[in-house]
Amino acid sequence: MTLQRVMHVEDDESIRAVAEIALTDVAGFTLLSCDSGQSALAQAEAFAPQLILLDVMMPQMDGLQTMAALLQLPSLKNTPVVFMTAKIQQSEKQRYLDVGAIGIIEKPFEPMELGDTLSELYQQHITS
Amino acid sequence: MINKIKQRYFSDTNLYLLITAAVLLIMLASAWYAMQQRQQSFTARLSHLHQLQLNQLAQLNYDARQQVMLSAQLVAADQQIKQLLLSAAASYRINDQETELGLLRAQALPLLNHYWQTLLPYGASQLHLHLAPDAYTFLRAHRPERHSDRLADVRPLVMQSLNSGESTVGIELGRHGLGQRAVVPVTDQQGKVQGAVEFGVDLQKAFLQVQAGLTDTGSDNSSAIISMALLVVPDITDVLNPELQQNWYQSEYWSTPASFSPLRYWLDSNALPQQLTEARQLQLSYDDRDYLVSLLPIPVWGENQPEAQLLSISWQDVTAQIYTQQKADNLIWLIWLAATLLLLALGLVLVSHLRRQAQHEVADQQALLRQSEQKLSALYQLSPLPILLNRFSDGAYIEANPAMEQLVGYTPEELKQLSYWDLTPERYAEAEQQQLKALTETGRYGPYIKQYRHKNGELIDIELNGVLFSDAQDEKFIWTIIKDISDIKRIEKLKDDFVSTVSHELRTPLTSIGGSLGLVLGGIGGELSPKAEKLLTIAHKNSQRLNILINDLLDIDKLTAGKLRFEAAPVFLPKLLQDAIEHNQPVATQHAITLNVVSCPPVHLLVDAARIQQVLTNLLSNAIKFSPANAEVSLAAEITDERVRISVQDQGPGISEVDQQRLFQRFSQLDQNTEQVKSGTGLGLAISREIVLQSGGEIGVSSCPGEGATFWLELPLYRAALPVNSPDAILVIEDDPDTAHLLCEFLRAEQYQADWVADSQAAWQKMAERKYAAITLDLKLQNENGADFFLRLRDNPATENLPVLVISAHIERGKLQLAALANAIDWIEKPVSPEILSLKLGQLLSQLPRQERNHRILHVEDDSDIVAIMRLQLENQCEYFAVATLSQARATLGKEHFDLILLDLGLPDGNGISLLTSISETQGNIPVVIFSAQDVSVENKLKVQAVFSKSRINTELLAKYLKRTLTELSR
Known part of the structure; x- marks a missing residue:
């Protein structure tokens, strides 16, 4: 099974726009782009993503809270999550992996490679 | 030491007392000696008269002896008297012919009387003729009517002469009183003693004359009156006539009336000596008066008491003289005392003057000291830094300056009431012990960062520095200067927040900029004109550069704050250098630079390889950037003592000395007018410097402008921890x-x-x-x-x-x-x-060795994958056993013996470290190797053979290490 449906949650509009092009035009995914955790929660079940790409630092609900809330949804229970963060401390990376994220993408990211990276992570995840 | 003794024993008062005592002692001793001398000369003067008297007595005695002996011999030599005596002796021998004797007596009387009358004026008291053998008194010149008695037989002088045939002479005390007697024997032709002539003089009169003479001598001076008496010792007065007995003491012959009373008193109180062999003087008192008493012993012959002694006693009232003497003495004492006091006063004045002078000097010094003390005190009082004095023994607060009050809210008085732990939270107890240790060992402590509890309960961040000192009583105190670092802490936190926020806020726009550019350059927006593509490439590169700058900023911030963890492990130096070359090869190729390793000793370093690689990459990329095309950048390593020096040499423009000094500071890219725009953040060398310093090494540069530069770093060498017996x-x-x-x-x-x-x-x-x-x-x-x-x-x-x-x-x-x-x-x-x-x-x-015996390894590990891999690696080398929990491990250790334990720490039922005790108890001293993802404290590292981090070493290397260890064991 290849990666097709990706949900991206990011509060910064510009990054959202860049990611959208990178993931749709470049990678060819079906993308749901949300500007907050709340909006993601509202649309997630309907969209049924194969992978969730989450920004960490967001107002109101941050990435971790959003992840926890999303995974509470029955249909999203086993959906893999990838974080995107500007913070690069090793300890923080480990923390995200510990809570169940399958990968971390550092900001700034390379838009031409973003889709490939997500596909790879997804493949690794479903084969293990 | 000497000063202490002085202080303790020679206070002002004591010093003066000491001087006073010394002066008094010396003066007293000299006064006593002088008075002794004076007393002696006084006594000598007094006794002079007595000596004179004694001499006269002795002379008198001698004269009387001569006189009586001569007189007796004169009579005995008279032939008529001798013939008559011999005839009388013959008749007396043949039965006492009284008639015959009477006739002979009548013939002898006129002859004898002639001598008697001649001798009478010279004090003659006796002239007797005695007959042998029993001293029959034939004739007494002074009383011729009394005769024919034998009274003389009790008189030793007469009997001795009759018996021995020798003349005898001596003073005799008898019923007639005291007399000087001489007895001359008369012998017949055959030499046989037939009788004796006895002659005597009365001594009492003579003594009286002597006394009178003495008294007369001093008649002009009443104090010179000398009394005199004669005493017979022992008292033999009972042999005397009752008449004499009665008058013994009272008789004017025996003593002068004036002198009777003291003599009686002295005799009754036994103040006089009983037996004397020579003259003697005494000072005695009677009725509040003082007397000088002289005694002269004279041997006498007493009737039936041959050993009696006659004492001539003279005494003189010397009260007046003594009084005068004493008056003079008192005066002398007074003068002496006055002199002493004067001397003492002078001495004390002198000493106190000297002391005052010294005190003035001390006072001057003290004034100086006070001035400097005031200066220091002002410093202490006005210091914006809190300063605190604690007692070393119990930490009690002794003193604090006003700044301390501002810091903790307690006044210095309140502070003194507090215990040490009122201000310092208890959780610092252990850290305090360490500081205390430093204090006792080095005399100082700090900088020590901790917290104080303010009076209002808030905690304040502070930094302490202190010294230990002892006061004059050897009590120890701690001076501490305190720095309020709560602001610094607050600012640090602000900065941390700021850095974190900024990095996020900067990266967010950068993400979309870089992303957009990346997409456009990737052709998403359609074909680009060459110019547009060039411009966008520049923009894209610079957005990347901006990102590197942000990363570097965060790196240096964490490095300088010591927040970056370093995981040091043995790293093989040739591999490190080779990797560095490989990493930088693409850039070098791009710049047409040749990279090579010139020399490299095959040793290990103890460093965090990734961090050092970062440093080498930085140095190499700098060297590449600043080298002209087709140049060579060489990497070299050499061993210096316990370190390895790695150097990167380029053929670039070189660096001036001024620039070298600020090279390692942040943002210190050199403003060289090079056309080559060197991309870089200006933080690379600062980061490298921090990494090397925190790896326990040093970094530096040597260069001359125009001759290239050599950057070097020195890193600690790793010495194999494995025991090496005789190497193969x-x-x-x-x-x-x-x-x-x-x-x-x-x-x-x-x-x-x-x-x-x-x-x-x-x-x-x-x-x-x-x-x-x-x-x-x-x-x-x-x-x-x-x-x-x-x-x-x-x-x-x-x-x-x-x-x-x-x-x-x-x-x-x-x-x-x-x-x-x-x-x-x-x-x-x-x-x-x-x-x-x-x-x-x-x-x-x-x-x-495997052929001899298989080594047994116990692997305590809950990850079944790792167990499977290790089993593969090790099982053809040894017997490999694995358990997954602490309890299983303990059970196995209790039953079986192993040669090596491989230990994971994060186990389902606890930490593997807790097994160390059971291992040493059951297995003895066998190697334990920790292979875990967890950190191990230094203390625990020392307890085991080796520690490998799961993230740092792969199983292959671990197995290699274990095999080597086992090989060492079998040797």
Whole structure:
């Protein structure tokens, strides 16, 4: 099974726009782009993503809270999550992996490679 | 020490007392001596008169002796008297013819009377004629009517003379009083004593005359009146006439009336001596008056008391003289005392003057001291830094300055009431102990960062620095200067927040900028004109550069704050350098720069390899950037003492000395007018410097403008922790000297001894000289095919099992040749890496002991994957056992014995560290190797053989290490 449906949650509009092009035009995914955790929660079940790409630092609900809330949804229970963060401390990376994220993408990211990276992570995840 | 004694024993008061006592003692002693002398001369003067008296008495006695003896001899020499005496003696002998005797007496009387009358004026008291043998008194001149008695027979002088036939003379005390007597015997023609003439004078009168003379001498001076008496000792007065007895003491002959009373008193109070052999003087008192008493003993013959003694006693009232003397004495004492006091006063004044002078000096010094004290005190009082004085023994607060009150809210008075732990939270107890240790060992402590509890309960961050000192009483105190660092802490936190926020806020727009540019350049927006593409590429590159700058900023911030963790582990230096070259090769190629390693000792460093790689990359990329095209950048390493110096040398423009100094500061890119725009953040060297410093090393540069630059770093060398007994000797058989040299170096780095020979002939020779644990063999030898040499080795019983490591560029061909004989053989393909060489050699060598006994390893690990891998790696080398929990491990350890324990720490039922005790209890001192993802404290690191981090070492290397350890064990 290849990666097709990706949900991206990011509060910064510009990054959202860049990611959208990178993931749709470049990678060819079906993308749901949300500007907050709340909006993601509202649309997630309907969209049924194969992978969730989450920004960490967001107002109101941050990435971790959003992840926890999303995974509470029955249909999203086993959906893999990838974080995107500007913070690069090793300890923080480990923390995200510990809570169940399958990968971390550092900001700034390379838009031409973003889709490939997500596909790879997804493949690794479903084969293990 | 001396000062202390002075202070303790020589206070002002004591000093003065001491001087006073000394002066008084000296004056008293001299006064006493002088008075003694004075008293003696006084007594001598007084006794002079008495001596005179005694002399006269003695003279008198002597004169009387001469007189009586001469007189007696004169009478005895008268022939008529002698004839009459002899006739009388004859008649007396033939029955007492009284008639006959009467006639003879009548004839003798006128003759005797003639002498008597002649001698009477000279004090004669007796002139007797006695007849032998019983002293019959034939005639008494002074009383002729009394005769024919034998009273003289009790008088020793007469009896002695009659018996001995010798004349006798002496003072005799008898019923007639005291007299000087002489008895001269009268003998017949046959020489037989027939009678004796006795003559005596009355001494009492003579004594009286002497006394009168003495009294007269001093008549002009009443004090010179000398009383005198004669005493018979012992008292034999009972032999005297009752009449004499009665008057014994009262008689004017025996004593003067005036002197009676004191004499009586002295006799009654036994103040006079009983027996004397020579003259003596005494000072006695009576009725509040003082007397000088002189005594002269005179031997006497008493009736029936031959041993009696006559004492001539004279005494004089010397009260007046003594009084005068005493008055004079008192006066002298007074003067003496006055002199003493004067002297004392003078002495004290002098001393106190000297002392005052000294005190003035001290006062001057004290004034200076006070001034400086005031200065210091002002400093102390006005210091914006809190200053605190604690007692060392119990930490009690002794003093504090106003700034302290501002800091903690307690007044200095309140502070004194507090216990140490009122201000310092209890949780610092352990840290306090460490500071206290530093204080006692070095006399100072700090900087020590902790917190104080303010009076209002808030905690304040502070930094302490203190010193220990002792006061004059040897009590110890601690001065502490306190710095309120709560602001610094607050600012630090602000900065941290700021940095974190900024990095996020900067990256967010950068993400979309870089992303957009990346997409456009990736062709998403359609075909770009060459100009647009060039411009967008510049923009894209610079957005990337901006990102690197942000990363560097965060790096340096964490580094300088000490927040970056370093995981030091042994790193093989050649590999480190090789990796550095490989990493930077693309950039070097881009700039047409050649990178090479000039020299590199095969040693290990104890560093965090990733961080040092970061430093090397930074140095290399700098060197590449600043070198002209086609230049060479060389990497070199050498050992200096306990360190390794790695240097990166370029052929760039070089760096001036001024620039060298600020090179390692942040943002110190050199403003050189180079056309080459050097991309960089200006933080690279600052980051490198921090990394090297925190790795326990140093970094620096040496350069001359125009001659390139050499950046160097020195890092700590890692010494193998494995116990190396006698290292194994390996023989290297290799015809290429360069390869041989390299092999030997590799071997020596792994603690083998290596000998090199170039051909098989030399190899046989060497093997005869020395026993080798293994050989490395190049199949292509000069004089012989390596394979043939190997076959000959196996044919020889001495070397048939010698491990052989074949090193060849063509091992496949060699393997075909030697496959059938492949015992104790292994293969390495050229080029040789030191790790493989070490690994294969270790395996070869460990195969021998394996035949004797298999080592047993217990692996405590809950990850079944790791267990499976380790089992694969180890099971043909040893017996490998694995358990997954602490309880299983304890049970197994209790039952079985192992040679090595491999320990994971994060186990389902606890931390593996807790097993260390059971291991040493059940297994003794066997090596324990920790292989875990968890950190191990330094303390625990010391307890085990080695610690490997799961993220730092792969299982292959671990297995290699374990095999080596087991090989060491079997040796």
